[in-house]
Amino acid sequence: MNSLDILGYGKRLETVSVPREQAEVHAQMLAEVVAQVATKDDLEAREARLKEWGQLCVKEQIQSLKADMLKWLVTISIAQTSLLFAALRYMPH
Known part of the structure; x- marks a missing residue:
């Protein structure tokens, strides 16, 4: 499973002068995208099913x-x- 430190990411954006609301929304959107990315385990499981x-x-x-x-x-x-x-x-x- 992919993991992302949303809070840390948002705070890093705030440190470079991104408004808090924008930083939070950006971090949430990035978390949604990362959640949809396939992991190595996902790909290996898919490969095994395809071979079978x-x-x-x-x-x-x-x-x-x-x-x-x-x-x-x-x-x-x-x-x-x-x-x-x-x-x-x-x-x-």
């Missing part, structure tokens, strides 16, 4: 491709067998 998701997608695609290849293999085997029987039937004896 990617692995799941790859596994699903591999399973789908295996099923498609098996369908084609069976279809081609049936077609070859049919052609062989047709060729044998019409061969002269």
Whole structure:
């Protein structure tokens, strides 16, 4: 989590002649922005989730491709067998 010393930041602005109200508002706005910035831990967690998701997608695609290849293999085997029987039937004896 990002941290920011809002009070200290506001006081530093006041020391360089920024009016107190402006310094407080500026410090609060900066705190809001810093709160929305991703930390290293946030990025590492996101990276881990993306890797996990990617692995799941790859596994699903591999399973789908295996099923498609098996369908084609069976279809081609049936077609070859049919052609062989047709060729044998019409061969002269």
